[in-house]
Amino acid sequence: MNHVHLVIPDLFLPKNFAADTLASSHLPALAKLLARGIVTxxxxxxxxxxxxxxxxxxxxxxxxPIAAIGATYDGLPQGNWLRADPINLRLQRDQMVLSAVSPSAEEARQFCSSLNAYFAGQGMEFFAPHPLRWYLRLDKSLGIQTTPLPELFGCNIRSVLPTGLDATHWHQVFNEIQMLLYAHPINAAREARGESPINSVWFWGEGDANQALRCDFQQVNSDDELVKMFAVATDTRFTEWSPHWCGADGTQLLVWAGLRSAMQRGDLAVWRDALSAFEIGYAQPLWQALQSGKIAQINLEVLAGNNSRCFKLTRSATWSFWRRSKPLA
Structure with missing residues (x-):
């Protein structure tokens, strides 16, 4: 039987602005998926x-081990890997706020060259196979726990710095990198062009590279490259996200990060428009397929911090008329 597991980060907005953002939205199919699903x-x-x-x-x-998975995906050799992605840090009152940056490939190369010169002989080597994905290869395994970068855009980082046995050392490395990049000539050129300086990196993605991954889905569809990395690592069939759902053959994992990218930019208008397009392209055909029996089950996983929910829907859910749809707000 055909099963669909759908993952949507950032579907639930904070209550203080959800009602205004969704006031003009018409999302009947998505509302039914949420109202008639059993929270599991x-x-x-x-x-x-x-x-x-x-x-x-x-x-x-x-x-x-996200760093190790990404390193293999980006053509780097095996090793003890840590993501060291470029970021901008700016002081806002008493908070240090993290923002995204978009260096060119040449800027990334030059920054990593400077970092490697500074940390030469310390068992650390930086690589930038992709302008937005930098890696740090270490001579020994890590003794820290980190927070994934995508969770932190627009956030104060003071409370989410690395923890663990080697945390003090990595806090020092973090500070040294900031001092090095602050005075880098590339940043002077970026600021002259009105671009944010790249004044730090964020360490994350640690994990045991020997952990065996597996995928129980026959196909994976997503607009997020990290999902593609996982699919490639498990030799699972992967297709890029389409504006419209193309049907399920067996077990299918759908991961839609369109709302996440809009929230990271703080663009609620784009968030609302993306959700309206999802209603037409995915929510409605998925609901119809469940109603007709083309899909036996939908698991809808909404990721929203501590308010995350997973909903299970079978065909019988489409007959549960007493479970009335409620607005997302």
């Missing part, structure tokens, strides 16, 4: 990275 899980996992780790077999680990 509340809370954990709270992020896309944690959800993917569980969906791809990491039952006992909080996170899969």
């Amino acid at each position: 899980r509340v809370g954990n996992p709270i992020s896309l990275e944690a959800s993917l780790s569980k969906l791809f077999g990491q039952i006992d680990a909080e996170y899969a």
